[in-house]
Each structure stands twice: as structure tokens, then as C-alpha cells.
Amino acid sequence: MYRRTPTRHAQRGVALLVAILLVAFGTIIAAAMAYNNAMTARRAAATFEFDQALLVAEGGEALAAYGLQETKKENSQYTYPGQPWSQPLPPTVVTPGATLEASLEDVQGRFNINDLVTSDGNQPNTIAIQAFQRLLVELKLDPKWADLIVDWIDKNTDPMSDGAEDSVYMEMNPPYRTPNLPITSTSELLALPGFTRAQFDVLAPYIVALPIGVQINTCSASFYVINALLPGSEPFSSDPQAFEKNRQAAGTCFPTPTDVLTAAGQGQGGQGTGASPSTPTTPPAQSGQQTLSSLIAGTSTWFRLTSYITLGTAQFSVYTLLYQDPTGMARPVLRSFTPD
Numbered sequence: 001m002y003r004r005t006p007t008r009h010a011q012r013g014v015a016l017l018v019a020i021l022l023v024a025f026g027t028i029i030a031a032a033m034a035y036n037n038a039m040t041a042r043r044a045a046a047t048f049e050f051d052q053a054l055l056v057a058e059g060g061e062a063l064a065a066y067g068l069q070e071t072k073k074e075n076s077q078y079t080y081p082g083q084p085w086s087q088p089l090p091p092t093v094v095t096p097g098a099t100l101e102a103s104l105e106d107v108q109g110r111f112n113i114n115d116l117v118t119s120d121g122n123q124p125n126t127i128a129i130q131a132f133q134r135l136l137v138e139l140k141l142d143p144k145w146a147d148l149i150v151d152w153i154d155k156n157t158d159p160m161s162d163g164a165e166d167s168v169y170m171e172m173n174p175p176y177r178t179p180n181l182p183i184t185s186t187s188e189l190l191a192l193p194g195f196t197r198a199q200f201d202v203l204a205p206y207i208v209a210l211p212i213g214v215q216i217n218t219c220s221a222s223f224y225v226i227n228a229l230l231p232g233s234e235p236f237s238s239d240p241q242a243f244e245k246n247r248q249a250a251g252t253c254f255p256t257p258t259d260v261l262t263a264a265g266q267g268q269g270g271q272g273t274g275a276s277p278s279t280p281t282t283p284p285a286q287s288g289q290q291t292l293s294s295l296i297a298g299t300s301t302w303f304r305l306t307s308y309i310t311l312g313t314a315q316f317s318v319y320t321l322l323y324q325d326p327t328g329m330a331r332p333v334l335r336s337f338t339p340d
């Protein structure tokens with residue numbers, strides 16, 4: 001049979017189609033290369049800005065450490081909000097294009113949840129537990145969370161009356177165990193069974209995770225924390241706003257540890273525990289429990305620096321936990337990019 005040879009017109013059509021495909025493939029490859037190059041440049045710029053932000057934050061830490069050292073030289077008896085260290089740093093140009101805004105908080109004005117167990121980490125601390133339960137009630141939260149936190153921290157495997165140990169957590173999805181160690185971040189409370197983010201947001205401003213034995217500074221403690229230390233009374237004010245006005249008017253430490261002990265009926269060196277009459281407790285000398293006087297202080301050694309750094313259109317937040325040693329020198333212990 002006669003086989004028809006493709007015409008020159010048909011051949012031109014195939015060549016045009018091949019040319020179009022080649023141009024399309026070339027465009028795709030060029031666009032991909034341009035995108036990858038742009039992303040690489042953006043990642044490099046972001047990394048550079050991040051390093052710059054950390055350097056600026058470190059400068060803020062050095063400034064805060066100097067302020068704390070000078071304050072301790074001027075007044076080593078009390079640490080209270082009216083001192084120079086508590087004055088925030090307004091937005092300040094550090095270098096062209098870089099702005100730093102910072103503030104310092106005395107975190108010992110919060111309730112140290114690791115103090116819910118004794119110094120050996122094995123037994124519940126009755127005085128601290130009762131105070132924490134009162135704080136929960138004031139914040140309209142269930143006091144059962146105190147027992148759950150104790151079981152999360154303590155070394156033993158015996159659950160508290162409202163607590164939970166591994167047998168409860170291993171039934172969750174996914175299953176996990178209690179660490180039986182001090183809490184390093186208050187956000188760990190979100191691992192408790194049934195503890196919601198909304199509940200955490202209510203409690204978070206009043207708690208902190210510090211080493212066991214770090215006392216509450218009454219000079220910096222909030223209205224709710226002070227009242228939690230004093231069962232059945234509000235001797236310093238009946239509402240938070242009036243309490244803050246009284247603190248500002250005092251111009252010094254308010255209330256002092258002595259004021260708190262006096263309000264609790266321990267001002268003369270009494271050995272009261274601050275427990276409710278219906279709650280039996282073991283004498284401190286036998287159980288190793290803290291008394292109220294050992295739970296509070298008038299000075300602080302732990303502070304949190306909050307730094308906001310602006311670099312062009314980019315903004316960074318750095319939260320630094322500072323520890324001030326007995327010589328007055330302060331050093332960073334922990335940095336994070338979230339408040340809790």
C-alpha cells in the first residue's frame with residue numbers, strides 16, 4: 001500500500017509544540033530557582049535578625065543585672081516594686097533600626113508551686129498546700145488541683161486524696177507517666193487530667209516554678225497571694241485596687257513579713273501553722289513541714305526580664321529568668337520566647 005509522507009506543514013506544527021514545551025519547562029525551572037534563592041535569602045535575613053535580637057536582649061539583661069546590683073547596695077533589707085529596678089525601660093533605640101523595650105518582674109511575688117512538697121521532694125508540704133488551695137478558691141478554681149500538682153512533683157507513688165499517679169495518666173491517650181520531679185515550667189500544669197487552657201490563664205499570673213524552698217516575697221506579692229497566706233482574713237485591704245493603692249502610698253515594703261505574721265497570729269514568734277481548725281497537721285518539728293514564717297521573706301533573688309526587640313518590621317519577645325546571688329551579681333538562668 002502507498003504510505004503517505006508527512007507534509008512540511010505538519011512537521012512545523014510538531015516543532016512549534018516542542019518549542020512551547022521547552023519554554024514552559026524552562027520557565028518552571030527558572031521560577032523554582034528564583035523562589036528557592038529568595039527563600040534562602042529570607043531565611044538568612046531572618047537568622048541574622050534573630051541573632052541581632054538575642055544580642056540586644058543580652059544587653060537588656062546586663063542593664064537589668066546592673067540595676068539589681070545597685071538596688072541591693074542601696075537597700076539590702078527589702079525588695080519591693082517601688083525601687084528603681086521595677087521601673088520599665090521605654091522603647092529605646094539601641095542601634096540604628098533596633099529598638100529595645102524591657103520590664104523586670106519580681107517572680108518571688110508569685111506562689112512557688114514547687115514548694116507544695118518538702119525540701120526532700122518526697123512529702124507534701126501542708127502549710128503551702130493549704131495556702132495554695134485558698135489561692136485556687138479565691139481565683140474560683142477547684143482546690144483539688146493542689147493535690148494533683150503534689151502528686152505530679154513528689155517522689156512517692158502514693159496519690160493524695162484528690163490526686164493522681166501513674167495509674168491515671170497511663171489510661172490517657174496518649175499515655176504518659178508523672179515526672180515525680182520539680183516543675184520547670186508552669187505550663188506543665190496543662191498535662192494534669194482535665195486542666196484546661198482557660199484555667200491555666202487564670203492561674204498563671206500568680207504562680208511560678210522556682211527551686212524548692214524559694215520563699216514568697218510579701219513586699220511584691222499580689223493581693224490574692226497575700227490573702228492566700230492568711231486563712232479567713234483580709235487584714236490589708238478588701239479589694240485588689242485598694243491594696244495596690246496602699247502599697248504605693250507606703251513607699252516601702254508593704255506588707256512586710258512581720259505584718260503578715262502578725263495578721264496570722266504569729267507576730268510574737270508563735271508556731272501556728274495557719275491551718276484551718278478542722279485540718280489536723282503534724283507538728284513541724286516532727287514532719288519537716290514549713291511554718292508560715294519559713295514560707296515568706298522580704299527580699300528576692302529571682303526576677304524575670306521581659307524584652308521586646310524591634311528590628312525594622314520584625315518584632316521579637318525574649319523572657320529571661322535572672323538569679324541574683326548573695327554578692328548582688330545577677331546572671332541569666334533561663335531564656336524563652338514564651339512567657340510561661
